[in-house]
Amino acid sequence: MIYRMIRAITLSLTLVATPVLAVQPNEVLSDPVLEARARTLSKDLRCLVCRNENIDDSNADLARDLRLLVRERLVAGDSDDAAIAYIVDRYGEYVLLNPTSKGANLLLWIAGPLMLILGGAIAGTYVRRRRGLAEVGPNELSQDEEKRLAEILKD
Amino acid sequence: MIVELGHFVLILALFVATIQTVMPLVGAHYRWTGWMAVGEAAASVQLLLVATSFAALTYAFVTSDFSVALVVNNSHTLKPMLYKVAGVWGNHEGSLLLWSLILAAFGASVAWFGSNLPPTLRARVLAVQGSIGVAFLLFMLLTSNPFLRLAVPPFNGQDLNPLLQDPGLAFHPPFLYLGYVGLSVSFSFAVAALIEGRVDAAWGRWVRPWTLAAWVFLTIGIALGSWWAYYELGWGGFWFWDPVENASFMPWLIAAALLHSAIVVEKREALKAWTILLAILAFGFSLIGTFIVRSGVITSVHAFANDPERGVFILLILGFFMGGALLLFAFRAGAMEAKGLFAPVSRESALVVNNLLLSVSCMVVFVGTIWPLVAELLWDRKLSVGEPFFNAAFTPFMVVLALLLPLGAILSWKRALIGRPFRALIPALVLAVSLCLLAFAMQTGQSALGPIGLGLGAWVVFGAVIDLWLRSGRGAMAERMGRILRLPRADWGKFTAHTGFGVTVFAVAAMMAWQVEDIRTMRVGESYDLKGYTVTLTSVDKETGPNYFTTMARMDISHNGAFVATVYPEKRIYPVAGMPTTEAGIDYGFTRDLYMVIGDAQDDGSWAVRSYFKPFANWIWGGCMLMALGGLISLADRRYRVAAGARARAVKAVPAE
Numbered sequence: 001m002i003y004r005m006i007r008a009i010t011l012s013l014t015l016v017a018t019p020v021l022a023v024q025p026n027e028v029l030s031d032p033v034l035e036a037r038a039r040t041l042s043k044d045l046r047c048l049v050c051r052n053e054n055i056d057d058s059n060a061d062l063a064r065d066l067r068l069l070v071r072e073r074l075v076a077g078d079s080d081d082a083a084i085a086y087i088v089d090r091y092g093e094y095v096l097l098n099p100t101s102k103g104a105n106l107l108l109w110i111a112g113p114l115m116l117i118l119g120g121a122i123a124g125t126y127v128r129r130r131r132g133l134a135e136v137g138p139n140e141l142s143q144d145e146e147k148r149l150a151e152i153l154k155d
Numbered sequence: 156m157i158v159e160l161g162h163f164v165l166i167l168a169l170f171v172a173t174i175q176t177v178m179p180l181v182g183a184h185y186r187w188t189g190w191m192a193v194g195e196a197a198a199s200v201q202l203l204l205v206a207t208s209f210a211a212l213t214y215a216f217v218t219s220d221f222s223v224a225l226v227v228n229n230s231h232t233l234k235p236m237l238y239k240v241a242g243v244w245g246n247h248e249g250s251l252l253l254w255s256l257i258l259a260a261f262g263a264s265v266a267w268f269g270s271n272l273p274p275t276l277r278a279r280v281l282a283v284q285g286s287i288g289v290a291f292l293l294f295m296l297l298t299s300n301p302f303l304r305l306a307v308p309p310f311n312g313q314d315l316n317p318l319l320q321d322p323g324l325a326f327h328p329p330f331l332y333l334g335y336v337g338l339s340v341s342f343s344f345a346v347a348a349l350i351e352g353r354v355d356a357a358w359g360r361w362v363r364p365w366t367l368a369a370w371v372f373l374t375i376g377i378a379l380g381s382w383w384a385y386y387e388l389g390w391g392g393f394w395f396w397d398p399v400e401n402a403s404f405m406p407w408l409i410a411a412a413l414l415h416s417a418i419v420v421e422k423r424e425a426l427k428a429w430t431i432l433l434a435i436l437a438f439g440f441s442l443i444g445t446f447i448v449r450s451g452v453i454t455s456v457h458a459f460a461n462d463p464e465r466g467v468f469i470l471l472i473l474g475f476f477m478g479g480a481l482l483l484f485a486f487r488a489g490a491m492e493a494k495g496l497f498a499p500v501s502r503e504s505a506l507v508v509n510n511l512l513l514s515v516s517c518m519v520v521f522v523g524t525i526w527p528l529v530a531e532l533l534w535d536r537k538l539s540v541g542e543p544f545f546n547a548a549f550t551p552f553m554v555v556l557a558l559l560l561p562l563g564a565i566l567s568w569k570r571a572l573i574g575r576p577f578r579a580l581i582p583a584l585v586l587a588v589s590l591c592l593l594a595f596a597m598q599t600g601q602s603a604l605g606p607i608g609l610g611l612g613a614w615v616v617f618g619a620v621i622d623l624w625l626r627s628g629r630g631a632m633a634e635r636m637g638r639i640l641r642l643p644r645a646d647w648g649k650f651t652a653h654t655g656f657g658v659t660v661f662a663v664a665a666m667m668a669w670q671v672e673d674i675r676t677m678r679v680g681e682s683y684d685l686k687g688y689t690v691t692l693t694s695v696d697k698e699t700g701p702n703y704f705t706t707m708a709r710m711d712i713s714h715n716g717a718f719v720a721t722v723y724p725e726k727r728i729y730p731v732a733g734m735p736t737t738e739a740g741i742d743y744g745f746t747r748d749l750y751m752v753i754g755d756a757q758d759d760g761s762w763a764v765r766s767y768f769k770p771f772a773n774w775i776w777g778g779c780m781l782m783a784l785g786g787l788i789s790l791a792d793r794r795y796r797v798a799a800g801a802r803a804r805a806v807k808a809v810p811a812e
Contacts, residue, residue, distance in 0.1 A: 093539075
């Protein structure tokens with residue numbers, strides 16, 4: 001019974017919250033430069049109640065609040081970094097879709113290059129070894145072997 | 156009754172799969188022909204049983220049998236028939252049953268088409284395939300039984316998630332599963348070869364078609380999902396680096412690496428251990444994907460069934476198969492190496508670089524996907540890793556891959572000179588660079604992404620053309636053209652797939668760099684300009700669909716006074732599921748899409764309207780389809796059949812021990 005009531009309530013709530021477009025026309029700032037900055041910043045901020053959506057694309061009310069907050073800060077004269085810092089202060093690191101490279105996160109950022117270097121070294125060794133064997137092939141002898149052969153033949 | 160039958164045959168299937176695992180494995184060890192032969196029969200019977208079970212569940216959905224809990228939760232009498240059927244796999248339990256069905260189907264295919272395999276290898280492949288079946292059937296029967304009944308059936312169901320009620324998405328999961336599960340065959344071949352202790356050129360030739368097929372399915376599945384996101388989610392995004400998208404992308408990358416390295420095994424008998432490892436990892440990433448989607452550990456748009464118990468079970472499956480296979484690999488891989496020798500500049504080396512880039516890029520995606528989990532567990536940091544990270548960390552690998560591809564593809568095997576192939580590619584280089592510069596000159600003040608993407612894409616595509624041209628040998632034009640037409644299908648497959656890759660690289664860059672967006676409010680009857688097109692909001696009406704209500708706008712688009720198209724963007728509400736969806740109105744074009752979305756009514760009686768000019772949108776999926784087509788053409792290559800026949804005779808000539 002209680003379960004059904006909860007269902008009914010959530011159902012009516014979702015019905016009230018009809019879909020809205022992500023960025024609403026009335027949110028758009030009149031200054032196109034500021035607006036462009038706001039859009040760029042919004043793409044890197046997570047909608048906290050959504051699953052992996054940025055606030056620029058999200059239809060949620062909370063995303064709208066954040067979009068307005070970003071614009072407020074920009075209008076107030078904040079730099080991009082200051083506006084982001086302001087929001088991170090209030091909502092935590094979780095809000096950043098683009099993770100910082102601070103602390104352990106450095107590992108995340110250098111993981112790719114690191115693995116490439118490591119993998120490249122392994123692959124390089126492998127390829128060199130294949131060639132090393134190739135030089136011992138029937139047709140060619142390495143210089144050392146050539147020399148040794150000559151010595152053996154001398155005897 | 157039919158539902159109980161479905162449940163019952165599923166239990167039977169578990170027993171048959173157990174037999175399929177044990178008997179051929181023992182038989183192959185002691186060379187008992189009879190026991191080995193059990194594998195084939197068991198694989199066919201298992202397929203029959205799981206298919207019956209699947210048919211029973213489909214029957215319950217089609218007839219809207221609301222005494223079955225799963226049907227209640229995912230269906231509704233008013234739902235169109237297509238989605239009643241698609242509802243079977245639009246949920247955790249049903250999709251697992253589909254997974255098991257495809258697994259059984261692949262196992263049976265190995266039994267049917269594998270008559271050219273040495274009997275012990277075939278028996279072992281079927282046994283490993285059977286063991287995967289046991290794991291998933293157990294998983295389903297213990298934690299996710301799709302046939303549970305309700306004591307008091309309701310009058311109607313709760314409907315399928317409306318976002319899933321879409322033709323694109325109805326077929327997205329089956330294709331993905333065909334890909335995921337197809338990789339299980341490569342895995343089984345790898346483990347069987349490790350048990351057997353032998354990998355040779357023939358093994359490479361056997362495993363490659365299965366990998367190719369799985370990769371083709373995976374490509375189609377991913378493209379379908381991305382296309383669906385594009386037209387359904389309402390802002391025309393096509394890739395979000397969502398954990399679940401990554402879950403399908405990781406096995407795709409590894410499978411791409413695998414089907415390239417299998418060529419080296421087949422043609423040159425090198426990279427054997429590495430290829431085995433890739434085959435194990437490709438299926439491993441499929442399982443990891445399953446874990447991500449179904450455990451709910453990493454929240455995402457798609458995650459259904461967030462159930463820790465299921466998560467633990469999948470983790471056990473993952474641990475068992477990966478742990479077992481990798482352990483086996485550690486013991487046996489040393490014995491695998493290799494006859495083929497090659498110089499540092501050679502096709503082999505180029506394919507090593509291909510493999511390096513593809514697998515490291517896959518690991519980057521993997522690290523990014525699980526990083527939030529790791530950070531929370533180890534350092535108690537709640538953080539997100541989203542699109543900006545992946546764009547920055549993943550893209551460079553694809554850029555380098557695209558840069559090296561044309562050169563690597565035309566290097567000769569074993570030992571190559573760098574000068575001659577490079578000279579052959581100069582026309583492609585000149586064309587690509589001039590296109591890049593032209594695009595750069597034509598755009599003003601936009602990011603360099605577009606021109607660079609165009610240059611890269613053109614380089615890969617023209618490089619593929621030159622590759623084909625070089626394959627035609629020497630002689631007069633007509634002679635060479637004739638020879639090109641008679642080239643083996645594998646060459647045409649390679650050409651098509653590489654062209655597709657180039658097209659996708661270009662289209663993704665073009666879309667990201669040159670898209671135009673417009674957000675405004677407008678009244679019915681008003682017009683505005685979108686990148687040279689005049690868009691008029693002609694009307695907005697409320698209408699009723701079979702199981703939804705909709706607000707449908709009519710927008711007329713014209714260009715320089717000439718009529719172009721009328722589109723009908725919609726805003727729907729599905730009352731049963733209580734969910735709204737947007738249906739964009741899209742005018743598809745060869746060089747651009749016009750993408751219209753209708754929003755809310757404003758207080759002053761106008762409507763919010765969002766619209767996009769999306770350059771070369773279709774080319775993204777067109778490129779993916781070319782890649783898939785290339786795989787299919789390769790799959791049809793004669794050598795997989797001719798050689799098959801020859802080997803079958805050879806095997807028969809060897810007396811059984």
